[in-house]
Amino acid sequence: MRRTFTLVAGALAGALTAGLLIGAPSTAAPAAPKPSAAAPATFTHPGVLVGTRQLDHVRGKVNSGSQPWKSAFDAMMASPYASLSRTPEPRATVECGPYSKPNHGCTDEREDALAAYTLSLAWYLTRDSRYADKAIQIMDAWSATLKEHTNSNAPLQTGWAGSSWPRAAEIIRYTYDGWPKNRIDRFAGMLRTVYLPEVINGSHSNGNWELSMMEAAVGISVFLEDKTSYDKALATFRARVPAYIYLTSDGDLPRTTPGSGLNTRDKIIKYWQGQSTFVDGLTQETCRDFTHTGYGLSAISHIAETTRLQGQDLYPEVAERLRHALGFQATYELGTAPPSWLCGGTVKRGLGPVTEVGYNALHNRLHHAMPSTQKLTEQQRPAGSNNLFVAWETLTHAENPN
Template sequence: MTRLRPLLVTVALSLIASTAVLFAAPPSTAAPAAFKHPGVLVNKAQLDFARQQVQSGAQPQTAAYNAMKGSSYGALSYTPKPRAIVECGSNSNPNNGCSDERNDALAAYTHALLWYFTNDDRYAKKAIQIMDAWSAVLQDHTNSNAPLQTGWSGASFSRTGELIKHTYGGSWAQRGRFENMLRTVYLPEVRNGAGCKNGNWELIMTDAAIGIAVFLDDKAAFDKAVSIWRGRLPGYVYQTTDGAWPKAPSTCSSKDTREEIVAYWQGQSTFSNGLAQETCRDFGHTGWGLTAATHVAETAWHQGVNLYGEAGKRLTDGYYFHTRYETGTAVPSNLCGGTVKLGLGAVSEIVYNHYHNRLGQQMPTTLAYTESKRPAGANYFFAWETLTHANNPR
């Protein structure tokens, strides 16, 4: 026992230090003096590590890379379908360019990644072709889903532009036009949040806003995105330290009574750590909200702003709460009337990478769920995250 004591003390001190880093890191409050590029969702060190893994045949990156390269998004024959006005109603009905724009943005990002992994400039040129096609004609997003549609597509387009601008040395003659499209068509639609809409809207919009801000080196837009995130996350994922019921998001001041909050939280009146505002709607939209929140924190992390630390247990509890039901835990009667709509999606790779691989936190339930979804594909506004973030703490 005497011999074990020093070891136990060392382990205890290590755990204390890890916990201090995780939950007590002093928050950065503003954009960096200079943005780091590439630094929208992924940085160069992560990309270099992932490329090395693929070149050596390591898993799970190699399977993820093969899935990406073999997807329709990665075909060099891919043809964009731009239009001047993208009209998207509720549930994308009407769908006048909505699916086309989302798919083109995902294809552009896919080709940007393929460029980096292969050094084949045909992929960079295809990414540029897609971006140029849209920047030549797009004027506006309209109808009720316009802010969400702008968030979905703007998130992928900002990542694409960031990678091509900062890793490709070839010609991109219309880069200024693409930058202007993000600045004048996309950013005004997403930068001020979504008010009292379901939380996945605002988080997805903020994901796009922070990506555009970094790509454009726009410090004011970056600070605005961080502020929106800080006001929304406590209004999306509950912690018992919030009080007897969840807080209202900062952009939704009309929800100021318990009854209004319960109605906003899909009628759920029993609250526990990790419950989300859309849990009792369905896990699919909840997964979108959680992963968009994580994307914002990841981009901020690359820019020296530790939103992960500010989130504390809120993010990890949110993922644990939902992945445990996805992996077989019985649903209690006081949660959504005893029935939930599963289908969280492949949304947990990045959060697991940060809290486990960077900070050493044990997350076995989230890990089991993450591994069951590998290799993660592409959907709406997230793509190939097993490739870029699995076991990749850079």
């Protein structure tokens, strides 16, 4: 007879097919200890998602024509985000409803932020100042105009755009001399007054919301050198990751975040999209769709990458969950038929170009075997952009040892 929340034979077989380690069912795990302070004594710049040594490594590979970096670079430079004729489209108020309906400046803001980041990479890799100047033009246009985000998707929109802006600003501010200090200060003021208050307190919505918001909060805190916000964002992140990715060591039910209100079995199962069998690497949104799951996994990888650049590497802390989650989703993204216990036997694929950063860190640096993730990552190269907050990660992180 099947016991509720116990891994039955079908679940075990499916999980083993996915190449995952399944442990025996256990009781609920105790709450995680309160995280310690994480902010470095001195922030490293540029240090949001990419750092100087990484960028220099990429520049060498591109200049030598090595693959996959050269094809990734060519794809980036051929994209609209790298266009020197781009005209920014700033608004004083960006209004974003559910699924960006209404969409009053939502797409313009996200894509201008991605363009600024793309152009900053183009500047660093080519040393053509036109790209730096165009990135500055875009950042200046928004910092001179934007005052607020409104409607229900404001926190998520702010998280997405706010993840890209500091990546661009870090590269330009610390590797190019042409951005006047008064405009740097104005841009910093926009991040501090328009973006940071919208993301820093987190969210009890689906996990990808809070993870994307914390990515923005961490990156903004690095640019602002705001240790208090950095610590607060990482404390939220460290509570959210165990509540987003399940491990059998958590017990019969997934963990929850403080204040979530998920205090009964039924509430937790509903929050996990109706899934009642839990295995290593399942995420809170796996049974919603892989696209939103990809947003969450990408943000986890990005935050861990930034902490590594800032001197406190959180990859070892999240490695077990992240590697299982990437592998679990990759297995089904590659076409494996889901078993009946998983999402009713049907998954919505579409993970997106989100595996490169985590795969490089966990496989190439920490030496975890990740066959499914490796196959998917290599199959998707050169990874492009999801047009929200992910861009060019084969170029920046493929086989990057730095």
